[in-house]
Amino acid sequence: MMLSSAALAQSPAKGDEITGLYWSPEKDAKVEIYKKGVEYFGKSVWVAHPRRDNKNPNETLKNRELLGIDLFSGFHYNDGAYTSGKVYDPESGKTYDCKMSLKGDILKVRGYIGISFFGRTAYFQRIKS
Template sequence: MINRLILVFISLTALSSLAYAQKADDILGTWLTDEGKARIEVYKENGKYNGKIVWLKEPKNEDGSLKRDKENPEKELRDRPIVGLNLIKGFVFDDDQWEDGEIYDPESGKTYSCRIKMKKGKLEVRGYIGAPMFGRTVVWSRYK
């Protein structure tokens, strides 16, 4: 009897962990950033996951002009609009997370290494320099 209970417990544990396992394409769709400033559409291209800004809460400057990538270190890119800008790029799915990608911060013009994990239907996006322990995590929610 005890052996049966142990077998049932092990089976239920294994099944519950499978229910929470991520699939690579679970990241696809539109996500609202942590502060609600932007929506990011995550798409797959050539086997890698990328994301572009498709909406900004405040798409225009005070003078009515479109917000542009003015902090970009590459002078020739400073005039491109923020909406439509690729924010995340080059991610591959491995071991329940998306990794080996980069995230661009248009507010500072800096690009960081990044990894993304999904927990309880939300994305934990961690940008970092060098090692993940030296970074910052933000949480994005799926936009419906």
């Protein structure tokens, strides 16, 4: 069966299944994964303990609220994986290379320096509406 170009344009891309709300691993924040252009991002939309980004090495950003900032940025979907992205860790103020994958309602986020073997993995639980 052939799909028309209009039908293809209306159906969501396979990679879009990642979009939605997730609990942080500690359940002290909610992150919304969204798509902008062809890239995927994740911003904090709720935090249990509001605070400023005081660990950020950039002096001009230390006074901003953590609520509403992009923690995940620049991910591209490729054959079941979200790659070439960055993750910002507000606990350390550092940004790491990152890749993500989705299995069911669990978002696996692997931040690393250089190669993914040297990194840390965190698991985010999808929030069902």
